[in-house]
Amino acid sequence: MDELLLTNARVLDGLGGAIDRATVRLAGGRVAEVSPEASAAPGPGLGTIDLSGKTLMPALVDAHVHLSSYEALPPLLRGEEPRADAVHYFELANSARNLVRMGILTVRDVGSMDDHALHLRQAIRLDLGPGPRILTCARIISATSPGCRIFTTMYRPADGADEVRKATREQLAMGADFVKIMATGARSVVLKDPEPAQLAREEVRTVVEEAHRLGKRVAAHAEGSGGTRISVEEGVDTIEHGLSLHRTPELLDLMAERGQTLVPTLSTFHDVSEDHAEKYPCTRVEQAKRQREEAYKTLTAAREAGVRIAMGFDSYPLGENARELMRMVAGGLTPMQGIIAATSGAAAALGLENVGKIQAAAVADLLVVDGDPLADPCVLQDPNSINLVLQAGSTVSAV
Numbered sequence: 001m002d003e004l005l006l007t008n009a010r011v012l013d014g015l016g017g018a019i020d021r022a023t024v025r026l027a028g029g030r031v032a033e034v035s036p037e038a039s040a041a042p043g044p045g046l047g048t049i050d051l052s053g054k055t056l057m058p059a060l061v062d063a064h065v066h067l068s069s070y071e072a073l074p075p076l077l078r079g080e081e082p083r084a085d086a087v088h089y090f091e092l093a094n095s096a097r098n099l100v101r102m103g104i105l106t107v108r109d110v111g112s113m114d115d116h117a118l119h120l121r122q123a124i125r126l127d128l129g130p131g132p133r134i135l136t137c138a139r140i141i142s143a144t145s146p147g148c149r150i151f152t153t154m155y156r157p158a159d160g161a162d163e164v165r166k167a168t169r170e171q172l173a174m175g176a177d178f179v180k181i182m183a184t185g186a187r188s189v190v191l192k193d194p195e196p197a198q199l200a201r202e203e204v205r206t207v208v209e210e211a212h213r214l215g216k217r218v219a220a221h222a223e224g225s226g227g228t229r230i231s232v233e234e235g236v237d238t239i240e241h242g243l244s245l246h247r248t249p250e251l252l253d254l255m256a257e258r259g260q261t262l263v264p265t266l267s268t269f270h271d272v273s274e275d276h277a278e279k280y281p282c283t284r285v286e287q288a289k290r291q292r293e294e295a296y297k298t299l300t301a302a303r304e305a306g307v308r309i310a311m312g313f314d315s316y317p318l319g320e321n322a323r324e325l326m327r328m329v330a331g332g333l334t335p336m337q338g339i340i341a342a343t344s345g346a347a348a349a350l351g352l353e354n355v356g357k358i359q360a361a362a363v364a365d366l367l368v369v370d371g372d373p374l375a376d377p378c379v380l381q382d383p384n385s386i387n388l389v390l391q392a393g394s395t396v397s398a399v
């Protein structure tokens, strides 16, 4: 029943294993079997795809995206027709299609305007168009701060233990898959210094306690050491950005010991310091240059400490997420370590045990690329190299 045989593939299993020539059998939307040899003749009626010369690997998992932050479209010029709010829904659908087309089949949305990630997740579940598996935090829980005036509906302001507990419950009531907090301020906000902790220890502890009791994970936006320390020590599951961690090796050791994940988001520092510098005030650009250096130092320090690393693009346009993988490799990860971070590593950070790997029982979210991503990871961001995308074992028609 809906079985498919993928033969003669070079297989990267997402866990660090590479097989030169293998046959992978899919059944019921999952991987049924991986055999390290060329297959015998397939049985009658069994679909077969010969992948000679190609690489089969798990579809990519991105642990840090913003599905709607209104940055993908070019800015409105004076005199241009005002854009209706509804246009943003088409923009969302377009992003979802681009992600699928590039083999990014799981994304964790860590903050969108106007609950757009929740709406897009529902539309995809209703099969209204192609799209990846979406995990969303609904709104980000933030202390009352200048960032609330800028990020408006992306945030849920909350102060004090009782209020953050209620805010946590509100997000879960909305259908959040996990909870996101602003442990420090955001680097782009002029009125903010991202160095000190922004939430009190008691507030972070309360969110973690509340979410974990209900079986949900917590992600913390953490730039400076103060908020990063509180987040790690209070048991936050994923540290977003975490650029200051190279200054506190004891926290990296603690993360490795407890299985907490770093999502380095190198691309966002490139955005503010160079790629999109014209959109930011000079002080933010200069700060981002310093932060970019710190982020790269933390990447290698985390690798040395044995901390799990997950790919998180935190940039745009969506679909070009593998650029973050390239940057992690340029920053010192081996291509295999980069691929693990973009597949099983990110999936583990999200709590998805059957995603991001090619082994029996794993969800058959798969990517076929021309060439060898270990020799040249660039192939993962070249649309011409993406040969085939399988979502739960079925060929994606959006390609």
Ligand SMILES: [Zn+2]
Pocket: 064, 065, 066, 110, 314
């Ligand atoms: Zn972000």
